[in-house]
Amino acid sequence: MIEEAFTRLYPDREFDFNARIKYTDRFNAYGANVKLRGDNLEFGLSKSWRTISREIRMGLLQELMLKLWKRRSKKDLDTTYIDLYNSFVKNLHIAIPKTKSDPLLSESFDRINERYFLGFVEKPNLVWGMPSKSSLGSYDYKTDTIRISRVFEKLAGKDPALLDLVMYHEMLHKAHKFKHNGGNNRYHDRKFRTAEKAFEDYDEVDMRLKKALRSRGLKSLLFG
Ligand SMILES: [Zn+2]
Structure with missing residues (x-):
């Protein structure tokens, strides 16, 4: 899933990371972060993400990737999943x-x-x-x-x-x-x-x- 999220976001770049997702209790509901050390790419996601659809989680990973590698112009990005993720987060706020x-x-x-x-x-x-x-x-x-x-x-x-x-x-x-x-x-x-x-x-x-x-x-x- 991480590689797919990466490749869709950066089609010109090669994916050469040891990547993993760790679900933890460390965050508030729907918290997440990303760390890159050498070629170890680790996404920390709160456990509440576990039951959320793959597409929305892909959007979350992509949003974190954009944070990590800085935002290029969004014009030439495929933001399908990011858009899904954003509307999910927005609706979460409404639901609280x-x-x-x-x-x-x-x-x-x-x-x-x-x-x-x-x-x-x-x-x-x-x-x-x-x-x-x-x-x-x-x-x-x-x-x-x-x-x-x-x-x-x-x-x-x-x-x-x-x-x-x-x-x-x-x-x-x-x-x-x-x-x-x-x-x-x-x-x-x-x-x-x-x-x-x-x-x-x-x-x-x-x-x-x-x-x-x-x-x-x-x-x-x-x-x-
Ligand atoms: Zn204080």
């Missing part, structure tokens, strides 16, 4: 029951999910938190809820990246099951910080965030 949401938070979540998580993070409840509370955002495992300070309702109109950065931070807690306990810094270990800095222009956006909070007298607000 959401009892609490908000358009502004939802849009931010979708942007970050597409961009940094391949669309794999299941949408949690998304709610605004009181500005008086001491955190910019938080993630609660038990209720699967991301709570973002209402401060961002206004800030996001001027600079959406500020909201996106906080959303990204909370999504890291959810996606990678980083331990978390209401803003206690020891849960933001080095691994977490490294992942956090993958946010585009992290330093610059973080600076703009601090500045915006300072100018509103909110500099005591911390990441939860």
Whole structure:
């Protein structure tokens, strides 16, 4: 299946890898990744993929291959399977029951999910938190809820990246099951910080965030 996915995507390239798929419990539902070491090509798929059709899984493998070898122009690619995969993932999101949401938070979540998580993070409840509370955002495992300070309702109109950065931070807690306990810094270990800095222009956006909070007298607000 891997070779077929590869050859359909890159008809001009030779397939010379030791390739395999490993189904694991390591991911959230429908999570996946790919690693290439030397000529060992390993796809890690969450077990939830096992029962999904071969065509959609081929699309998933191709999507991961495009990540690995960077995207050429999609014009000259056969994207049949990728398209199948994408509509599957989209429908998955629709199927997840959401009892609490908000358009502004939802849009931010979708942007970050597409961009940094391949669309794999299941949408949690998304709610605004009181500005008086001491955190910019938080993630609660038990209720699967991301709570973002209402401060961002206004800030996001001027600079959406500020909201996106906080959303990204909370999504890291959810996606990678980083331990978390209401803003206690020891849960933001080095691994977490490294992942956090993958946010585009992290330093610059973080600076703009601090500045915006300072100018509103909110500099005591911390990441939860
Ligand atoms: Zn945190």
